Amino acid sequence: MHFASRFVVATSHRGVESNVTPAPMSATTDLARLRVDYMRAALSERDAAADPFDQFTRWFDEAVAAAVPEPNAMTLATVDAAGHPSARIVLLKAVDARGFVFHTNYDSSKGRQLAANPRVALLFFWPELERQVRIEGAAERVSADESDAYFAQRPRASQLSAWASPQSNPVADRAWLEAELARAEARYAAEVPRPPNWGGVRVMPDRFEFWQGRASRLHDRLVWTRDGTRWMVGRLAP
Numbered sequence: 001m002h003f004a005s006r007f008v009v010a011t012s013h014r015g016v017e018s019n020v021t022p023a024p025m026s027a028t029t030d031l032a033r034l035r036v037d038y039m040r041a042a043l044s045e046r047d048a049a050a051d052p053f054d055q056f057t058r059w060f061d062e063a064v065a066a067a068v069p070e071p072n073a074m075t076l077a078t079v080d081a082a083g084h085p086s087a088r089i090v091l092l093k094a095v096d097a098r099g100f101v102f103h104t105n106y107d108s109s110k111g112r113q114l115a116a117n118p119r120v121a122l123l124f125f126w127p128e129l130e131r132q133v134r135i136e137g138a139a140e141r142v143s144a145d146e147s148d149a150y151f152a153q154r155p156r157a158s159q160l161s162a163w164a165s166p167q168s169n170p171v172a173d174r175a176w177l178e179a180e181l182a183r184a185e186a187r188y189a190a191e192v193p194r195p196p197n198w199g200g201v202r203v204m205p206d207r208f209e210f211w212q213g214r215a216s217r218l219h220d221r222l223v224w225t226r227d228g229t230r231w232m233v234g235r236l237a238p
């Protein structure tokens with residue numbers, strides 16, 4: 001396991017200095033000493049793509065080639081009407097020059113937050129490549145046709161779960177959910193239509209940051225921001 005073997009556990013020991021800070025149980029519970037030195041790659045202005053979508057495609061293909069588990073899993077951060085942030089994982093299901101698409105329940109917590117404030121952030125973390133990609137932009141629903149097309153290709157069991165689950169709402173117990181699933185199964189013996197409150201959301205980026213871990217915390221951070229129709233690239237301190 002090359003990843004585990006690159007963990008560097010600091011060896012300095014402070015001795016017993018205080019009875020306020022409990023002694024660590026073991027190296028794995030001593031979070032302050034857990035660190036990885038990133039050595040795999042670099043990201044330079046010279047090698048980067050002019051268009052950040054091309055740069056994303058390049059890195060995404062490399063994440064797939066490196067067998068990163070669930071490379072299309074991304075953190076979606078939203079804010080509610082009171083400005084309170086929340087974050088969760090969703091799956092990227094399409095990307096092109098128009099933006100990044102995931103599918104969800106429009107009545108869920110995130111769906112309500114998006115209706116109140118469409119500004120979002122997306123985050124990919126591909127540890128095997130020592131990379132993260134940060135994206136910021138505005139979200140909007142995809143067309144009903146686009147949502148229908150994606151829903152139609154989901155496995156039947158997932159289609160039925162979309163009907164059975166009032167996502168983000170409290171439910172009595174697991175049995176209630178399973179009964180709802182059975183009811184959906186009975187109702188849609190043949191084809192399962194898309195629930196009207198379920199569909200795609202497209203995030204149209206106005207900022208990308210590509211982060212490549214480097215040795216000694218001197219990481220590479222290249223940022224693309226939109227200037228009208230052009231993308232401008234710059235570098236940030238790590």
Ligand SMILES: Cc1cc2nc3c(=O)[nH]c(=O)nc-3n(C[C@H](O)[C@H](O)[C@H](O)COP(=O)(O)O)c2cc1C
Nearest residue numbers: 073088089090091102103104105108109110111168
């Ligand atoms: C690997 C992974 C993939 C997920 N993919 C999705 C997804 O594509 N769409 C979705 O609505 N929820 C997805 N979820 C569940 C969400 O993280 C979240 O629990 C759910 O959408 C409810 O979030 P909310 O209450 O903030 O709306 C996924 C969770 C994980 C861990």
